[in-house]
Each structure stands twice: as C-alpha cells, then as structure tokens.
Amino acid sequence: MMSNPVLEVQEICKIFPGVVANQDVSLSLHSGEILALLGENGAGKSTLMNIIYGLYQPSSGEILVRGKSSKMRSPRDAIGLGIGMVHQHFQLVPVMTVVENVMLGSEMLRHGFLDREQVSQRILDLSRDYQLEVEPSTLVEDLPVGIRQRVEILKALYRDAEILILDEPTAVLTPQEIEGLFEVMDLLRRQGKSIIFITHKLKEVLRIADRIAVLRQGKLVGEVTPSEASEPRLAAMMVGREVMLQVDKKEAEPGDSILEVKGLEARNDLDEICLSEVDLKVNAGEIVGVAGVQGNGQTELVEVLTGLRPLKNGILRIGGHDLSGATPREITDRGKICHVPEDRHSYGMVDNYSVADNLVLNSYYRSPFAKGMTIQRESIDTNAETLVKKFDVRTPSVQTPGASLSGGNQQKMVIARELSRPIQLMIAAQPTRGIDVGSIEFIHQQIVAKRDEGIAVLLISSELDEIMALSDRIVVMYRGSIIGEVLNKETTRQELGLLMAGVKSDSENIQHSAP
Amino acid sequence: MSFWSRTARVAVSLVVLMLLMAILVELTPLGENKWMRVFFGVSALNFTLRAAIPLVLGALSGILCERSGIINIGIEGMMLAGAFAGFVAKSSTNDWPLYLSLVFSVIVSLGVGGLMGLLHGMLSIRFRMDQIISGSVIIILAAGLTSYLFDRDAIADGKFTPIPIPLLSEIPVIGPVLFNNPPITYLALLLVLVVHIAIFYTRWGLRTRAVGEHPRAADTEGINVNLMRYLNTMLGGMLAGLAGAYLVLEAVGQFQEGMTAGRGFISLAAMIFGNWTPFGALGAATLFGYTQALQNEFLLAGVTTIPRQFVSMLPYVVTIIAVSGLVGRVRAPAAIGRPYDTEGGR
Numbered sequence: 001m002m003s004n005p006v007l008e009v010q011e012i013c014k015i016f017p018g019v020v021a022n023q024d025v026s027l028s029l030h031s032g033e034i035l036a037l038l039g040e041n042g043a044g045k046s047t048l049m050n051i052i053y054g055l056y057q058p059s060s061g062e063i064l065v066r067g068k069s070s071k072m073r074s075p076r077d078a079i080g081l082g083i084g085m086v087h088q089h090f091q092l093v094p095v096m097t098v099v100e101n102v103m104l105g106s107e108m109l110r111h112g113f114l115d116r117e118q119v120s121q122r123i124l125d126l127s128r129d130y131q132l133e134v135e136p137s138t139l140v141e142d143l144p145v146g147i148r149q150r151v152e153i154l155k156a157l158y159r160d161a162e163i164l165i166l167d168e169p170t171a172v173l174t175p176q177e178i179e180g181l182f183e184v185m186d187l188l189r190r191q192g193k194s195i196i197f198i199t200h201k202l203k204e205v206l207r208i209a210d211r212i213a214v215l216r217q218g219k220l221v222g223e224v225t226p227s228e229a230s231e232p233r234l235a236a237m238m239v240g241r242e243v244m245l246q247v248d249k250k251e252a253e254p255g256d257s258i259l260e261v262k263g264l265e266a267r268n269d270l271d272e273i274c275l276s277e278v279d280l281k282v283n284a285g286e287i288v289g290v291a292g293v294q295g296n297g298q299t300e301l302v303e304v305l306t307g308l309r310p311l312k313n314g315i316l317r318i319g320g321h322d323l324s325g326a327t328p329r330e331i332t333d334r335g336k337i338c339h340v341p342e343d344r345h346s347y348g349m350v351d352n353y354s355v356a357d358n359l360v361l362n363s364y365y366r367s368p369f370a371k372g373m374t375i376q377r378e379s380i381d382t383n384a385e386t387l388v389k390k391f392d393v394r395t396p397s398v399q400t401p402g403a404s405l406s407g408g409n410q411q412k413m414v415i416a417r418e419l420s421r422p423i424q425l426m427i428a429a430q431p432t433r434g435i436d437v438g439s440i441e442f443i444h445q446q447i448v449a450k451r452d453e454g455i456a457v458l459l460i461s462s463e464l465d466e467i468m469a470l471s472d473r474i475v476v477m478y479r480g481s482i483i484g485e486v487l488n489k490e491t492t493r494q495e496l497g498l499l500m501a502g503v504k505s506d507s508e509n510i511q512h513s514a515p
Numbered sequence: 516m517s518f519w520s521r522t523a524r525v526a527v528s529l530v531v532l533m534l535l536m537a538i539l540v541e542l543t544p545l546g547e548n549k550w551m552r553v554f555f556g557v558s559a560l561n562f563t564l565r566a567a568i569p570l571v572l573g574a575l576s577g578i579l580c581e582r583s584g585i586i587n588i589g590i591e592g593m594m595l596a597g598a599f600a601g602f603v604a605k606s607s608t609n610d611w612p613l614y615l616s617l618v619f620s621v622i623v624s625l626g627v628g629g630l631m632g633l634l635h636g637m638l639s640i641r642f643r644m645d646q647i648i649s650g651s652v653i654i655i656l657a658a659g660l661t662s663y664l665f666d667r668d669a670i671a672d673g674k675f676t677p678i679p680i681p682l683l684s685e686i687p688v689i690g691p692v693l694f695n696n697p698p699i700t701y702l703a704l705l706l707v708l709v710v711h712i713a714i715f716y717t718r719w720g721l722r723t724r725a726v727g728e729h730p731r732a733a734d735t736e737g738i739n740v741n742l743m744r745y746l747n748t749m750l751g752g753m754l755a756g757l758a759g760a761y762l763v764l765e766a767v768g769q770f771q772e773g774m775t776a777g778r779g780f781i782s783l784a785a786m787i788f789g790n791w792t793p794f795g796a797l798g799a800a801t802l803f804g805y806t807q808a809l810q811n812e813f814l815l816a817g818v819t820t821i822p823r824q825f826v827s828m829l830p831y832v833v834t835i836i837a838v839s840g841l842v843g844r845v846r847a848p849a850a851i852g853r854p855y856d857t858e859g860g861r
Contacts, residue, residue, distance in 0.1 A: 053735070054737075055734075055735065074737050075734070075735050075736060075737040076737030077737075079736070079737055085735070087735065091729070091731060091732035091735045091736075092729070092732060093724070093725050093728045093729040093732055094728070094729070094849070095728055095846070095849070096724065096725070096728070100721060101732075103721070104721060104722070104725050104732070104733065104736050104738070105722070105733070105736025105737050105738050106736070107718045107721060109718060112717070113712075113716045113717060114716055114717060114718060114721060
C-alpha cells in the first residue's frame with residue numbers, strides 16, 4: 001500500500017520567543033490516506049500545520065512535497081503545491097457571498113472582471129462531486145456553522161488541493177454534522193486526496209483515521225494504527241501519563257430540592273417560542289445532565305435560569321427563593337448559583353483582561369476586592385495566585401491576558417472563578433467544549449467533587465459521552481421541551497439517541513419529525 | 516446584492532427626485548412660485564453640484580482607505596495639501612499654455628495627495644500608530660505647513676472653465692446642470708462609477724474588501740494584506756488631493772488658508788451616510804451640497820424670514836443627523852482601525 005509519500009515533514013523545529021512549539025517533528029502522508037494528528041491543546045499541532053501551509057516559517061527542518069524539497073514562504077506557495085487548509089477558526093469573510101469567499105485570492109476573471117458565474121458553476125460541480133451542498137450566492141454570515149465548514153472545504157477543493165489539512169474540524173460540529181463530515185472525508189480519501197486530520201477527540205481518531213500520529217509538547221511521541229490503538233492508550237500517549245477516561249464517582253445522595261422550574265416559557269431572539277412547559281428539578285448532591293442535539297433550547301434554558309433571558313411564563317425557584325424575573329445579579333447572589341457559560345469568550349471572560357482580573361469578574365465589587373470606590377489590587381492578585389494554584393491554571397503569571405492562555409486553561413480559569421464563592425447550584429454549559437483531555441479530566445473531577453459536597457449541578461452538554469460520564473439523572477431536550485427523563489444507570493446510548501431525535505421511549509410513537 | 520444597500524438606494528433616489536423637481540419648476544407653471552424657484556431652480560442645482568464635487572471626491576478617498584481597513588480621518592488634511600500643491604504648481608507655471616499648466620497642477624495635486632496617503636499608511640501600518648491620531652496628525656501637519664509655506668503674493672492665472680458636451684448640454688434643465696461643467700466635475704462623477712465597478716467587480720476590489728473585513732482570511736489565501744492597505748491609502752490620498760485641486764483649479768482659482776473649511780469631515784460623514792459605497796456617498800454628498808446651495812439661494816433671493824445663521828447651520832445639522840444613524844443602519848468594514856500582524860514572524 002505504501003506508495004511514495006505526497007508530503008513529508010523532516011525534523012521540523014519551530015521556536016517562538018521563549019517557547020519551543022515543535023521539536024524535530026517528522027511525518028509522512030501518502031495519497032488516499034487520512035493521517036490523524038492527535039495532541040492536547042498547545043501540543044504544537046496547529047503550529048506544525050501552519051508551517052506546512054506557509055503561514056509560519058520553520059526554525060529548521062524541511063518539507064518535501066511529492067518528493068521535492070519545498071519552501072513555503074507564504075500560503076500562496078502551499079496553495080500552488082496543492083495544499084489546502086481548513087482552519088479551526090474559519091477564514092471566511094462574513095459579509096461576502098460563498099462565491100466571493102471561495103474565489104478570494106484565486107479569482108477567475110472574464111475581460112478583467114470577476115467571473116462570479118463561472119466560479120458558481122465550479123462550486124456547484126464540486127458540491128455535487130463531494131456531497132457538499134451549498135448555495136453559492138448566500139452571504140456567509142447567513143450560514144450555520146456546519147455549512148460554513150463546507151465552504152472552507154470547497155475553498156480548498158476549488159484550488160485543486162490534493163493534500164487537505166483539517167484543523168480541529170469537529171470542535172464546532174454537532175454529532176450529526178460530524179458524521180456528515182466523516183462521510184465527506186471518506187469520499188475524499190476514496191478519490192485519492194490525502195488528509196491530515198487534527199483533533200484531540202479519541203473516538204473520532206479511531207473511527208476515521210488510517211494512521212495516528214501523537215504530538216506532545218511539540219514532540220512526536222508515536223505513530224500507531226487504529227487497530228493497534230485504544231482510547232486509554234492514545235490518551236496516555238497524548239497526556240504522558242495514565243488518564244482516567246471513566247470518571248470515578250460514588251452513588252449520589254440527593255438532598256433537598258435546590259432548583260425548581262415549573263411551566264417555563266421563553267422566546268428566542270427572533271421572538272419565537274423556544275422553551276415551553278419546561279419542568280425541571282435539581283436536588284442538592286446530584287448532577288442532572290441535559291442532553292439533546294444543539295439548538296433544541298438548551299442555550300436559552302441556561303440563559304433563563306441565569307437571568308440573561310426574560311422568562312415569559314412559569315416559575316423559577318432556587319433554594320426556596322422565587323427568582324422568576326430576577327436580574328442576573330439577584331439570581332447569583334440570592335440563589336447562590338454559579339454559571340459556566342457555553343461560550344467562554346463571549347460570556348465567560350474578558351479576553352484582554354489579566355488572569356487576575358478575570359478571576360474577580362463576579363466579585364470585584366465587594367470586599368476584600370473593593371473598598372468603597374477603590375479596587376484592592378493586592379487582594380485581587382493574592383486571590384489569583386491561590387486560585388491559579390488550586391485549579392491548575394497554567395499561565396506564565398496572573399498578569400498575563402486571559403486571551404493568551406490555551407482553551408483548557410481559560411476554561412479552568414472560568415471554573416476557578418465560578419467555584420470560588422459559596423454556592424448551592426452550579427450551572428455548567430458545555431464545560432469542556434474544545435479543550436484538552438487533561439483539562440477535561442480535571443474539570444470533571446471538580447464537578448463531581450462539588451456534587452459530593454452537596455451542591456446541585458445542572459450540566460448541559462451536547463456531548464453524550466460527557467452527559468453519561470457525569471450525570472446521575474438525565475433529561476433530554478427536544479424542540480424546547482423536556483421530552484424524557486431517565487436515570488443514568490438504567491439507560492443506554494440508544495435510548496438517549498432516540499429521545500434526542502424526538503422519539504418517546506415509553507410509547508414508541510413518534511412525537512415530531514426531526515428538526 | 517449586499518453593496519446596493521438601502522442607504523445607497525435612498526441616496527440615489529434623492530438625486531433623481533431633485534432633478535425631477537427642477538424639471539417641473541423650469542418647464543411647468545410650478546416655477547412661478549418664488550419658493551419653488553429658490554428650492555429647486557437650476558441655479559440651486561448648479562450650486563449643489565459645485566458644493567458636492569469635493570465632498571464626493573473626499574468620500575471616495577475615505578471609501579478606498581476604509582474598505583481596506585484603514586480609518587482615514589485625515590481627508591481634510593490631504594485635501595488641503597492637494598489644494599496647496601495645485602496652487603503652487605499653477606502659480607509657478609503661469610507662463611505655460613493654460614491647459615498644460617492646469618493639467619500639470621492637477622497631477623502635482625494628485626502626487627502630493629498620494630504622498631500624504633503614503634505617510635498616513637506608514638504611520639498606521641509600519642509604525643502601528645492609532646489611525647485616528649495618525650489622521651489628526653495629517654490634518655494638523657497640512658494646516659501648519661500650507662499656512663507657513665503660503666506665499667500671499669502668488670497669483671494663479673486662470674482656472675478650468677465649463678466644457679459643454681455637444682447635444683447633451685442642449686437638454687433642458689439636465690443639460691445645463693450636468694453637461695456643462697469643467698473637467699474635474701466630469702471626472703469626479705465618472706470616478707463614482709469607476710470606483711463602484713472597481714470595488715465590486717474586480718479582483719483588486721474583492722481583495723481590498725477582504726483585507727478590510729477579515730485580513731487573516733485574506734492572508735491565508737496568500738494576499739499581502741499590508742501591501743493592499745498601502746496601495747489603497749495612497750489611492751485614497753490621491754483622490755483627496757484631486758478634491759483639493761478642484762477647489763483651487765476649478766472652483767475658486769486661488770488658494771486661501773484653511774480653504775477646505777471642514778469639507779474633509781463632511782466627506783467622512785458622506786462616506787458613512789452612504790454606507791461605504793460610491794453611489795451612496797454621491798447621494799449623501801448631493802444632500803450635503805444641497806444644504807450649502809440653499810444658503811446661497813436664500814441670500815440671492817433676498818429671503819429674510821429665516822435668519823441667515825440658521826440656514827448656515829443646515830449643512831452641519833444635516834451631517835450630524837446623518838452620522839448619528841437616524842437614517843438607517845450602516846456597517847463599517849469589520850477590521851477597520853486594527854493593524855494586521857502576520858503571526859509567527861514571516
């Protein structure tokens with residue numbers, strides 16, 4: 001099977017001021033192959049790919065494309081050699097159409113003017129060949145995330161890419177969309193394209209890759225095939241020690257009811273009903289998981305519970321207080337809740353603030369962080385030093401801007417802040433989205449520890465694995481309502497999957513067609 | 516499509532409406548009403564066009580810069596520098612044949628405007644200066660330098676005169692307003708169309724917009740972000756210089772200290788009001804020009820019922836209303852004002 005490699009990376013080193021991002025990394029990629037590049041955040045995966053794509057220059061080492069030594073001075077060189085990249089953060093201009101985005105940088109011209117029609121036709125041909133349906137004249141900003149990714153892939157194919165680099169393509173996708181992406185990847189492979197697939201999700205790697213290369217702290221630590229690998233083994237290679245994939249927890253001992261929601265109704269930003277007749281109860285000392293395909297009202301539910309979205313109808317009681325219609329601060333203060341928001345960059349932190357300031361966003365206005373009108377720098381910094389240590393937030397200093405931390409460390413910072421004051425209810429939305437195994441493990445332990453202290457936990461996650469690993473009880477949301485409730489130890493993935501698709505388990509009659 | 520925005524449509528309809536009113540006033544008994552003549556007579560339209568041309572050019576200058584992501588608050592300064600350069604060139608070539616000397620002066624204005632653009636580009640790209648500050652520096656520099664260097668005894672002989680376009684200028688109302696103008700006026704109107712096509716239908720325009728909206732995306736497609744930005748600020752500077760040339764070589768015939776009198780700022784307002792589109796800017800500039808024309812018309816018609824000061828306020832009041840967003844939402848290029856870094860030290 002081993003033809004000559006289409007791409008070879010030889011002893012690549014990349015040194016950023018103060019950091020060695022890649023050290024002697026050598027890889028090869030054959031045609032019609034999916035090579036998974038596995039590693040934690042900050043392991044140097046993206047740096048390596050940016051080097052191959054010409055965005056970074058290596059400090060030393062060589063890249064061979066089809067056996068020929070090639071220097072990538074800019075993405076233009078890489079594109080010219082048939083390398084295409086789908087970036088983790090999509091590189092699409094929102095206010096431009098799909099056509100304009102696809103042709104940008106490699107425009108087709110007719111009489112000196114942009115030839116939108118020909119490009120459109122080309123896009124339609126490619127979307128037919130690779131099952132990547134998209135309407136060329138739509139504005140990118142009007143497209144959902146899954147479709148935007150298609151546009152990114154189309155961009156690469158339009159440039160006749162033979163080697164595709166997919167940088168964390170699944171991080172932003174729902175389980176269904178991930179399946180769709182895998183089908184596309186498989187199709188591309190069968191048509192002879194070579195793919196480098198970057199991820200840190202073990203299941204995905206085992207599911208789709210032909211070969212798996214593992215990076216840790218900038219170094220290649222091993223190469224395996226899926227048949228000889230297993231999740232625990234891969235995790236150990238990635239993290240450098242044994243990792244507990246199963247969360248170790250004892251039986252829950254539920255106490256009094258903390259969160260009580262009855263007949264909740266709310267509207268979304270388009271003023272459509274997005275939550276109706278939601279009844280929910282979370283007791284002290286238990287973790288209730290909210291499962292469901294993204295966009296079935298989970299986001300809005302969290303917003304209503306935290307006071308960010310007005311509730312139209314219904315009752316919200318936390319710890320015996322009626323907090324229906326209360327402001328976010330009233331809810332946090334009187335309800336003693338903490339909130340780990342699903343989008344940490346928009347709601348969880350201020351990117352340009354230091355770690356220390358980010359750690360007091362929910363308490364800067366009270367003692368000991370404020371005295372009258374003035375902020376007490378010293379106690380803010382001491383507080384930060386303590387929390388950073390306790391929650392294993394890896395940062396050069398507490399004065400470093402939050403934005404320059406890795407995703408996992410940002411999330412640990414958010415969680416450290418949220419858990420740093422007395423609470424009785426924790427609302428955690430997608431607490432481990434897009435972060436590394438080590439951090440996931442740590443955060444999961446923290447959540448279980450809080451439960452064991454007698455705190456009520458509401459966990460919202462679109463990752464079924466996470467829900468099943470942590471929850472004591474599971475409720476499933478479908479089209480703005482809770483369609484079913486099960487005990488974790490008595491349920492199966494299949495049963496939950498059916499509920500998530502809107503099929504009621506007990507009566508087996510189909511409630512709605514899929515959204 | 517996206518670029519044919521609502522504001523642009525509103526603005527263009529406004530221009531057409533004014534022309535229609537003028538036709539009615541000139542050709543029907545409606546013209547017997549004195550107020551109608553003041554508001555919509557051919558002379559009001561002529562004034563409007565003359566006041567609008569530097570605004571149109573200034574706004575186009577802003578559009579080129581800002582579409583590529585560089586805030587250009589310095590239009591006023593680039594315009595003034597262009598005007599002064601044109602004047603110096605004209606007054607020192609008085610002995611040349613008139614047209615040669617005029618065309619030469621226009622070229623000098625363009626060049627100096629372009630240099631001011633380059634300076635703005637270097638301050639904001641190379642030296643990563645805050646672009647608002649850099650623009651302000653350009654304005655202060657131009658005001659100071661032109662005032663210091665201005666030779667008050669210098670005289671420019673002659674200026675551009677109207678060239679009636681055969682046949683078209685015979686059309687009643689539209690002819691005398693649109694087709695009997697000096698060359699920079701024609702050029703400015705033509706440039707609206709040219710810039711529109713360039714921005715939305717050429718490779719250069721697509722790249723310019725991408726660089727102003729999402730420079731990283733452009734970079735990953737192999738586009739040299741900062742080169743595009745330099746190019747655009749220089750072209751923008753040249754257009755502002757042309758606006759200055761218009762003031763000296765076509766409108767007034769001489770240079771006066773601070774003769775741009777805030778036109779650069781009103782151009783900015785026209786650019787924003789026109790939602791960063793050339794035709795939108797044309798409509799907005801026409802509206803602002805019209806408010807200035809009304810001042811003159813009121814004066815000429817001897818209108819005293821409205822205090823003159825109130826009429827003089829009109830252009831600025833309309834500008835404030837336009838920019839405060841009361842007239843529909845506009846959207847600036849997303850990456851505007853932010854210097855672009857290629858990561859990883861390329």
